[in-house]
Amino acid sequence: xxxxxxxxxxxxxxFHFADLYIPADSRTRDQMVxxxxxxxxxxxxxxxxxxxxxxxxxxLYNVARASLxxxxxDYQDYLCLHNAPIWDRDSxxxxxxxxxxxxxxxxxxxxxxxAECTHPSVNIRNILYKSVLVANATLLLIATAIYxxxxxxxxxxxxFLKSGGFAxxxxxxxxxxxxx
Numbered sequence: 517x518x519x520x521x522x523x524x525x526x527x528x529x530x531f532h533f534a535d536l537y538i539p540a541d542s543r544t545r546d547q548m549v550x551x552x553x554x555x556x557x558x559x560x561x562x563x564x565x566x567x568x569x570x571x572x573x574x575x576l577y578n579v580a581r582a583s584l585x586x587x588x589x590d591y592q593d594y595l596c597l598h599n600a601p602i603w604d605r606d607s608x609x610x611x612x613x614x615x616x617x618x619x620x621x622x623x624x625x626x627x628x629x630x631a632e633c634t635h636p637s638v639n640i641r642n643i644l645y646k647s648v649l650v651a652n653a654t655l656l657l658i659a660t661a662i663y664x665x666x667x668x669x670x671x672x673x674x675x676f677l678k679s680g681g682f683a684x685x686x687x688x689x690x691x692x693x694x695x696x
């Protein structure tokens with residue numbers, strides 16, 4: 517699942533981001549890591565529960581989405597508190613990140629290295645600048661993961677409305693068996 521793959525990458529990045537750029541005694545540090553972890557774990561658990569409960573599956577996907585939205589707000593707050601811009605669609609870095617279709621650590625690290633070496637404002641080469649790059653790039657990953665999760669939720673809900681869930685299908689099978 518694309519949403520799980522991206523959520524896993526977001527967790528890995530967030531774990532290291534929080535370790536490097538958020539003070540150890542900050543509640544935000546723990547919140548960010550836990551929100552990222554919740555995104556991954558709830559997608560995984562929802563996928564497992566899909567075999568027996570569409571309702572539970574949808575609930576867990578929604579919890580994952582809500583956790584990623586919470587994390588998104590934490591990254592936006594980080595940028596705001598450091599007077600750093602959030603990339604807009606016209607930003608060269610935004611466009612390059614999207615064009616690369618980054619979905620793994622190798623691609624993410626390659627993008628960060630590329631941005632540090634080729635973007636004009638990288639001449640500053642300081643820790644804050646790198647954290648701004650990572651935060652903005654992670655925001656794009658989060659937005660993409662949320663998009664894929666919402667598509668999963670919508671698709672699963674549509675299928676549920678059309679075919680029902682596991683419990684309904686079991687009930688129909690029991691009734692059919694009784695009538696034969």
